[in-house]
Amino acid sequence: MDDTAATTADPRPADTPARDLSAVRIALIGAGNMGGPVARTLLDAGVRPEHLQIVNSSPESSRRAAEELGATAADSRAEAVQGADLVVLGVKPYQILDLASELRADLPSGALVLSLAAGTTLARLEETLGEGVAVVRAMPNTPISVGEGAIGLMRGSAVEDAQLELLHSLFAGAGVVVDITEEQVHAFIGAAGSMPAFVFTLIEAMTDEAVRLGLKRDLASTLVQQTVRGAATMLQETGVHPAVAKNSVSSPGGTTVQGLAALEREGVRAGVAAAMAAAAESSRELSKG
Ligand SMILES: NC(=O)c1ccc[n+]([C@@H]2O[C@H](COP(=O)([O-])OP(=O)(O)OC[C@H]3O[C@@H](n4cnc5c(N)ncnc54)[C@H](OP(=O)(O)O)[C@@H]3O)[C@@H](O)[C@H]2O)c1
Structure with a gap:
């Protein structure tokens, strides 16, 4: 087991310009207490508001959240994920596997799925989403809302280096971003999440x-x-x-x-x-x- 967590809060040398993230398309399903700050972080990183599609439990709630965050409400989940490079799952842990199973048919090929759910393992997510789907688990804490948080990223088996680098770029402004193993996430929750x-x-x-x-x-x-x-x-x-x-x-x-x-x-x-x-x-x- 790898017992070291690589800290890559800002892997760029000081004189390297920030990566242009304006072309990245993201669907966020579940913009609540944690999904909301994640959305703000993505927008602050340079994701365009029209490229951040929000879906909550009802069209009314999606519109409200999108307006509050300065993003775009999608009419349906299928519309939100269409053409997405990244699909963020911000629903409660008890809903996540049903959502993953429903998403299976709509997920564009090559899309990266990022789950915020505590406790749902990569193996269960990968099994539900289907073979070859790139999945990362993220464990954030609430101070990401002021750019002073910590996010632990757990990499699934089909994730390419470029996809993990994209997540590091998207979350660099949230505070500290570290790669951790699923075994380390429990300690991470004690030391950062909770x-x-x-x-x-x-x-x-x-x-x-x-x-x-x-x-x-x-x-x-x-x-x-x-x-x-x-x-x-x-x-x-x-x-x-x-x-x-x-x-x-x-x-x-x-x-x-x-x-x-x-x-x-x-x-x-x-x-x-x-x-x-x-x-x-x-x-x-x-x-x-
Ligand atoms: N809160 C934390 O400190 C924290 C820390 C680390 C990880 N997490 C993880 O973050 C995830 C979300 O937790 P939370 O505290 O943010 O919960 P929350 O505030 O209840 O947010 C859940 C969101 O999911 C939406 N939703 C519910 N059913 C949906 C559906 N069928 N389709 C689309 N959207 C739906 C809700 O929309 P409505 O508002 O319309 O119901 C709400 O926006 C959990 O998996 C949790 O483990 C949370």
Whole structure:
């Protein structure tokens, strides 16, 4: 098993112009909480609005989503996928195999299918879509909506290098795009897919305590969010190990070591690890279903 994930957030040298994606045709079936941010990312990457066809559960819903996103509503699923280079499946996991089976007849030859569904394996998608169909699974997280997310891509057996490169180009603006194996997706969910919710919870707790300590809520929010962002950016930009960064601000007997000791006594480290392990385990169970 390959246990390394290749990070190709932006594989281009700095002086290489961004790839022209204006000719790429995409059908998005299911523009909801995750399909919507994916659509925005595709448009930001240079996909033309008339080349991004949206299909939701009803014509009314398709029109509403397309208008909100600045894309085009398709009258039918068959119309949306006609001539598409990429078909993105953004429906709920329990719907995905029925949808894949219905799509089989309409899928243009050479089209790449991208599934956003958690838990539905490449083997099941490939079996349902038919032999030779190129399928990639994507595991995004919600911060892609602000260009600071993470997307793990899992490559199916019929996917050509150029098709995977196209996905990297389309999602380069979403944050970090990495190639992962299906075995790694469970850890990816713990470390990225479900992680925003864990961080939101920690930020909420820190903000509430800052208010209890006497700060106004808007000031508390600003300080906590800026500090969380700043700490992450510092590690990213300097490459310093978190333990080294932590030790460098811990003077003997000072305020920070007192706080750190309390953090360890309260089991915060173990709690975070347990949350990540529970999410990964749940993902593993889902993919058995
Ligand atoms: N939310 C996340 O954080 C997250 C993270 C990673 C992966 N995912 C994956 O993203 C996928 C979508 O989840 P979500 O949270 O975005 O769900 P959601 O908000 O409920 O969106 C589902 C979308 O599918 C559309 N839809 C339902 N039935 C359809 C049909 N028969 N034909 C065409 N479109 C149909 C819905 O349209 P209507 O609005 O008209 O019903 C809606 O736009 C799931 O597979 C999930 O595993 C989500």
